[in-house]
Amino acid sequence: MRRLILSTESGADLPEELADKHNVQVVPMHVIIDGQDFLDGSLPVTDIYDYYERTKKIPSTTSTNSHEYHEFFTKIKIDFPDCIIIHIGYTSKASSSFQNAIIASEEMDDIFLIDALNVTGGLTALVIYAVTLLENEPTIDPVRLVEKIESKVPKSRLAFVPGSLEFLRAGGRVSNLAYLGGALLKIKPRIELIDGNLVSTKKYRGKMDGVSEKLMRDYLNEYDIDREQLYLIYSVGLDERIKQRMDEIAKETGFKNVKWMQAGAMISTHAGPGGFGIAGLEV
Structure with a gap:
C-alpha cells in the first residue's frame, strides 16, 4: 500500500505540534521587511509589530514560488519514497501560491492539489479533517480521500x-x-x-x-x-x-x-x- 502524505502552507497557521503529530508537511510563505525576505515561521511575530512601531511601515508578504514548491514536493518524495502527496492549499483568490503549486507539479506524478479557498483556521480545519479521515481509514483510495476533502471545502x-x-x-x-x-x-x-x-x-x-x-x-x-x-x-x-x-x-x-x-x-x-x-x- 502506498503511503499518503498531506501537505499545506504556513498560511494555515497549523500548530507545530499538530503538524509533527500527524506528519503534515508545511511549506513556508514569505514576509518581506525592508527588502529582506523571511520565511514564514522563521520570524517572530513581535518583530513585525516592533518594525511597525519604529517605522509606521507594514511588511509585505509573498507566496511560495513554483521553484520552492518543486523542491518541497521533491523532498517529500525523497523522504517518503513511492508516496502520494495530497496538498491542501491556501485560497487561490488571495495568493498566487496555489497556482505556483500547480506549475511545480505539472511534471511530477502522484500529487493531488486541493484549493481550500480558505486561510489560517479555515485551512487548518480542512487539513485536520483530512488527517482524521486517514487515521480512521488508512487504506482509503487517494481519489476518494480527495473527493471527501473537496466536499468539505464549502463547509x-x-x-x-x-x-x-x-x-x-x-x-x-x-x-x-x-x-x-x-x-x-x-x-x-x-x-x-x-x-x-x-x-x-x-x-x-x-x-x-x-x-x-x-x-x-x-x-x-x-x-x-x-x-x-x-x-x-x-x-x-x-x-x-x-x-x-x-x-x-x-x-x-x-x-x-x-x-x-x-x-x-x-x-x-x-x-x-x-x-x-x-x-x-x-x-
Missing part, C-alpha cells in the same frame, strides 16, 4: 476581527474594505472567506472584549458547526481574559474540543496585533 467557515485596520488596509486583501466607510472610531469589521475571497460582511462597534463575544455568538448562530472541534485563532496581543471568555462560550455551546491557534507572521502582517478569529466545519 469550512472562518470569521475574524482584525486587531488593526491599518494592517488590514495595507494588506489590500479584503475586496470590499471601502464598505467600512473609513477607519471609524471603535468600528471593527468582521472578515469572512466567501468563495475564497476575503470579504467584510459586518461591522461591530465597541471594545475588543465585547466585539469578540458578538462575533463568536453571531458565528455560532449563523453556521451549524460540528461540535466535535472548534478552532479559535488569535494574533499576539489579544487579552488573555478574552481567550478565557471564548473558552467559556465554546463549552456552554457544546464543543467537545477547542484548539487555540496563534496567527503566524504571514497572517499577522494582514490582521495586526490583538485580532481574534473562529473556524470550524459545518455539519
Whole structure:
C-alpha cells in the first residue's frame, strides 16, 4: 500500500505540534521587511509589530514560488519514497501560491492539489479533517480521500476581527474594505472567506472584549458547526481574559474540543496585533 502524505502552507497557521503529530508537511510563505525576505515561521511575530512601531511601515508578504514548491514536493518524495502527496492549499483568490503549486507539479506524478479557498483556521480545519479521515481509514483510495476533502471545502467557515485596520488596509486583501466607510472610531469589521475571497460582511462597534463575544455568538448562530472541534485563532496581543471568555462560550455551546491557534507572521502582517478569529466545519 502506498503511503499518503498531506501537505499545506504556513498560511494555515497549523500548530507545530499538530503538524509533527500527524506528519503534515508545511511549506513556508514569505514576509518581506525592508527588502529582506523571511520565511514564514522563521520570524517572530513581535518583530513585525516592533518594525511597525519604529517605522509606521507594514511588511509585505509573498507566496511560495513554483521553484520552492518543486523542491518541497521533491523532498517529500525523497523522504517518503513511492508516496502520494495530497496538498491542501491556501485560497487561490488571495495568493498566487496555489497556482505556483500547480506549475511545480505539472511534471511530477502522484500529487493531488486541493484549493481550500480558505486561510489560517479555515485551512487548518480542512487539513485536520483530512488527517482524521486517514487515521480512521488508512487504506482509503487517494481519489476518494480527495473527493471527501473537496466536499468539505464549502463547509469550512472562518470569521475574524482584525486587531488593526491599518494592517488590514495595507494588506489590500479584503475586496470590499471601502464598505467600512473609513477607519471609524471603535468600528471593527468582521472578515469572512466567501468563495475564497476575503470579504467584510459586518461591522461591530465597541471594545475588543465585547466585539469578540458578538462575533463568536453571531458565528455560532449563523453556521451549524460540528461540535466535535472548534478552532479559535488569535494574533499576539489579544487579552488573555478574552481567550478565557471564548473558552467559556465554546463549552456552554457544546464543543467537545477547542484548539487555540496563534496567527503566524504571514497572517499577522494582514490582521495586526490583538485580532481574534473562529473556524470550524459545518455539519
